[in-house]
Amino acid sequence: MFAVPLGDDAELCPLEPWQAGEFLAHMDRARDLVDEHIGLAEAVTDPESALALLTAYARKQAADSGRIYGIRVGGTLVGGVLFRVFDARAGNCEVGCWLEPSATGRGLVTRAARVLIDWAVEERGIHRVEWRVSTENAASIRVAERLGMVREGVLRAEYLHRGRRVDAEVWSVLAPEWRAARHSQEALRHAP
Ligand SMILES: CC(C)(COP(=O)(O)OP(=O)(O)OC[C@H]1O[C@@H](n2cnc3c(N)ncnc32)[C@H](O)[C@@H]1OP(=O)(O)O)[C@@H](O)C(=O)NCCC(=O)NCCS
Numbered sequence: 001m002f003a004v005p006l007g008d009d010a011e012l013c014p015l016e017p018w019q020a021g022e023f024l025a026h027m028d029r030a031r032d033l034v035d036e037h038i039g040l041a042e043a044v045t046d047p048e049s050a051l052a053l054l055t056a057y058a059r060k061q062a063a064d065s066g067r068i069y070g071i072r073v074g075g076t077l078v079g080g081v082l083f084r085v086f087d088a089r090a091g092n093c094e095v096g097c098w099l100e101p102s103a104t105g106r107g108l109v110t111r112a113a114r115v116l117i118d119w120a121v122e123e124r125g126i127h128r129v130e131w132r133v134s135t136e137n138a139a140s141i142r143v144a145e146r147l148g149m150v151r152e153g154v155l156r157a158e159y160l161h162r163g164r165r166v167d168a169e170v171w172s173v174l175a176p177e178w179r180a181a182r183h184s185q186e187a188l189r190h191a192p
Contacts (some may be wrong), residue, residue, distance in 0.1 A: 005048065006071065006111045015070035015080055023070075024050035026077040031102035036048040037137040038096055039161060057082070064088060071112050078103035083111045083120070091127035093120050097143065104139070110146045117147065118182075121175045129178070131171040134161070146170040148181045 003011035015023065015025040018096055027034070027044040031060030034041040044050045068082040070191045081097035095116055097109040120126035144151075149171035157165035173181075 004115055006108060010108055012071045012112050012115055013072055014066050017051055017058055020047060020051040020054050021076055023054060026100060030098060033101050035100050037134045071108050072107045073103060081116055088124050093126050093129040093134060110143055113147055117178060121178050127175045129173050135167045135169055147175045169187050
């Protein structure tokens with residue numbers, strides 16, 4: 001299977017309906033961490049629901065309205081990144097992510113999200129990349145900061161999670177900001 005190297009034996013790979021069994025086994029390992037803040041694990045509880053979620057994303061990909069990718073370490077599925085929303089005509093997308101506990105603290109999601117944002121901005125002409133995150137999700141907020149995103153504000157009681165309305169921060173990076181940050185990183189890398 002083709003893959004984008006993320007360094008340290010990690011790679012970003014397609015995640016497709018035929019991998020539903022592996023996706024469910026991974027989500028069972030990730031469930032406690034993911035359940036804290038988002039509904040992804042609640043939507044993947046048995047082989048049928050795992051297949052349904054990956055099939056929904058395969059349909060989104062066919063319609064160019066969303067995509068999902070797996071992060072593997074040493075071949076094992078340990079997390080992923082996705083375009084929850086993708087609208088090339090409007091120039092907007094929203095990126096999301098998750099990991100199982102064994103894969104946190106290594107920068108994997110930050111590096112994987114950079115690959116998605118580079119592709120969205122440089123190949124698909126996306127102008128605005130959004131990140132929506134619970135105000136209580138400090139780890140995900142740190143990812144948005146590392147990606148150079150700007151905190152725009154809070155959507156109060158924006159979604160229902162485990163019986164409670166949750167406030168969501170909206171973060172974003174715009175294409176010119178993304179390119180400027182990439183160019184200054186390149187310049188630093190090539191500095192004498
Ligand atoms: C959100 C989530 C994916 C963040 O995981 P994470 O491991 O903190 O994120 P990354 O993979 O980008 O790793 C960053 C961490 O690795 C460290 N790190 C090590 N090497 C690094 C590198 N080369 N580059 C960047 N970070 C690196 C960072 O310091 C950071 O740790 P810190 O936050 O303690 O400072 C994880 O908490 C999760 O799955 N949560 C549940 C699902 C969820 O909330 N999803 C987001 C919904 S909005």
